[in-house]
């Protein structure tokens with residue numbers, strides 16, 4: 301008897317991404333905002349424990365239902381009014397969302413999907429205008445076709461999936477929905493879409509999902525990013541490791557052999573090509589970081605100036621070269637940026653380890669004493 305081979309899985313055509321705890325680690329931040337608003341009232345925090353606040357269980361919970369229930373529990377809150385409390389909460393979340401940590405690999409996946417023209421949407425239970433503000437503050441509005449939140453007239457992620465299939469011009473089965481909650485799994489199942497879970501029994505994070513998702517989209521695996529690789533192996537750095545770091549930036553000495561002692565590299569931690577794709581936090585910090593690092597490097601080397609350039613050519617991930625140009629330098633101008641390649645090929649003598657180490661130690665101590673004001 302002939303057996304029929306199992307049908308090949310549908311090639312996926314569009315991507316729908318939950319936002320909170322799929323792309324950014326926001327549930328903890330939202331919980332803190334909720335507690336902050338509730339604690340303004342006597343017994344407010346305890347009252348939170350008696351009402352339904354978690355939509356991931358699949359229950360229909362919004363900021364409006366939470367504060368409506370909260371007002372029922374806390375008489376003093378009734379005097380303020382549920383809608384005013386929703387406004388307080390929304391403001392606290394807005395402040396927290398721009399700086400919340402992203403789930404590992406989120407920016408990288410969005411960049412890969414955009415570069416490969418995959419229709420990509422954010423699909424969240426957050427009210428649409430709040431969601432769009434949050435996506436914009438993260439600098440992700442440039443990467444997605446649309447951010448679809450809780451529809452105005454009442455609706456849910458299934459309605460958004462229908463909208464996504466319509467806009468992408470594909471079937472329900474060709475849409476991938478990615479999320480961390482039971483509500484995500486159920487929405488995908490009800491609409492008939494493929495579901496990929498982040499966390500729990502599913503993929504560790506977005507970074508672990510990416511190769512699988514790209515394969516299901518019929519796309520080749522992404523090339524490895526040299527800068528992401530380097531950022532994940534900080535123990536292997538020369539001269540005692542990092543020179544300085546913050547939640548968004550890493551400063552290190554260029555790899556050996558280098559043409560100029562004190563050739564520093566400033567990496568964005570996030571896989572971001574350059575300023576056009578910065579989020580609000582990165583844009584606000586880039587100037588202060590460059591100013592302080594250049595100053596420290598100039599002080600440590602006595603350089604006439606600090607040459608600075610970034611092209612994101614060898615890897616599409618921001619890595620800024622900061623090279624001291626000494627008063628008596630033999631090589632100046634753009635040729636300086638060729639010195640590392642020439643040192644590698646043996647055409648010029650590489651900078652000595654002791655000189656590099658001394659500069660790194662001096663810059664590290666200076667930045668530890670006076671970090672960039674962020």
Ligand SMILES: [Zn+2]
Pocket residue numbers: 525526527528529570571572616617
């Ligand atoms: Zn990268």
